[in-house]
Amino acid sequence: MSQHRPTGPNGRSGGVPALPDLPEATVARLPEYLRALHHIAETGNDTISSEGLAAAAGVNSAKLRKDLSHLGSYGTRGVGYDVALLIDQIEFTLGLTQRRAVALVGVGNLGHALAGYAGFASRGFRIAALFDADQARVGEPINGLDVRHISELATVAAAESIAIGVIATPAAAAQDVADALVAAGVTSILNFAPCVLSVPEGVDVRKVDLAIELQILSFHEHRKSALTSLPGGLAEEAVGT
Numbered sequence: 605m606s607q608h609r610p611t612g613p614n615g616r617s618g619g620v621p622a623l624p625d626l627p628e629a630t631v632a633r634l635p636e637y638l639r640a641l642h643h644i645a646e647t648g649n650d651t652i653s654s655e656g657l658a659a660a661a662g663v664n665s666a667k668l669r670k671d672l673s674h675l676g677s678y679g680t681r682g683v684g685y686d687v688a689l690l691i692d693q694i695e696f697t698l699g700l701t702q703r704r705a706v707a708l709v710g711v712g713n714l715g716h717a718l719a720g721y722a723g724f725a726s727r728g729f730r731i732a733a734l735f736d737a738d739q740a741r742v743g744e745p746i747n748g749l750d751v752r753h754i755s756e757l758a759t760v761a762a763a764e765s766i767a768i769g770v771i772a773t774p775a776a777a778a779q780d781v782a783d784a785l786v787a788a789g790v791t792s793i794l795n796f797a798p799c800v801l802s803v804p805e806g807v808d809v810r811k812v813d814l815a816i817e818l819q820i821l822s823f824h825e826h827r828k829s830a831l832t833s834l835p836g837g838l839a840e841e842a843v844g845t
């Protein structure tokens with residue numbers, strides 16, 4: 605039972621390290637483990653059991669052990685995981701060892717909130733540029749950056765080595781903005797606009813839609829109220845399944 609850093613091609617260390625091909629669900633849980641591990645480190649603990657880490661991350665421990673085994677992390681029986689080492693391994697796997705530059709397009713209500721959010725910096729991202737199409741917003745300073753006109757996107761993206769584009773424009777403008785980001789060489793996009801983007805192969809798009817999350821919760825509310833209106837015995841039986 606040991607932990608080791610991911611190694612390079614053909615298992616050798618050095619050069620460009622090989623990354624395991626992880627299940628998407630595992631990738632989605634790694635940031636949760638990382639957040640929990642940073643918290644555990646802050647409380648002065650050097651090691652953590654899989655049960656302790658699973659509880660802190662809100663997942664079951666069998667799933668956590670399976671996820672971490674993909675990274676080559678198995679912990680040590682009776683001791684658990686080395687917190688600092690596991691932080692290193694997860695940050696390495698997520699590519700967080702370099703600070704990635706982010707461009708935010710659309711600096712309206714949502715864009716202002718995102719541009720002012722300190723959590724991006726503390727989790728390894730640098731908001732490097734803000735863009736808007738509205739001349740009235742151009743030049744507005746937000747958190748140490750002046751809003752630039754969208755027409756400057758290509759030049760600034762190259763100068764700042766923008767890795768990720770965040771779209772916070774109305775849905776009607778989002779596809780044009782995505783096209784402009786792709787043309788500027790950006791290959792990862794986080795889309796807050798409520799629409800589906802069409803992008804070339806090799807460009808990754810993640811979508812955040814709080815309304816969808818609320819609709820899912822609405823479904824569960826709806827289901828719970830439907831169950832409680834069933835005749836007593838039936839409702840209890842159904843809830844228990």
Ligand SMILES: NC(=O)c1ccc[n+]([C@@H]2O[C@H](COP(=O)([O-])OP(=O)(O)OC[C@H]3O[C@@H](n4cnc5c(N)ncnc54)[C@H](O)[C@@H]3O)[C@@H](O)[C@H]2O)c1
Binds near residue numbers: 714737
């Ligand atoms: N994902 C979520 O959970 C969530 C939550 C709230 C809002 N939204 C979405 O986020 C988007 C922004 O919402 P908002 O309330 O901030 O809107 P907003 O109208 O306040 O801001 C939109 C900004 O985009 C700019 N813009 C328009 N076209 C542009 C273009 N082609 N290039 C650059 N900038 C352009 C506008 O000038 C404006 O400043 C909307 O699509 C909204 O539906 C998503």
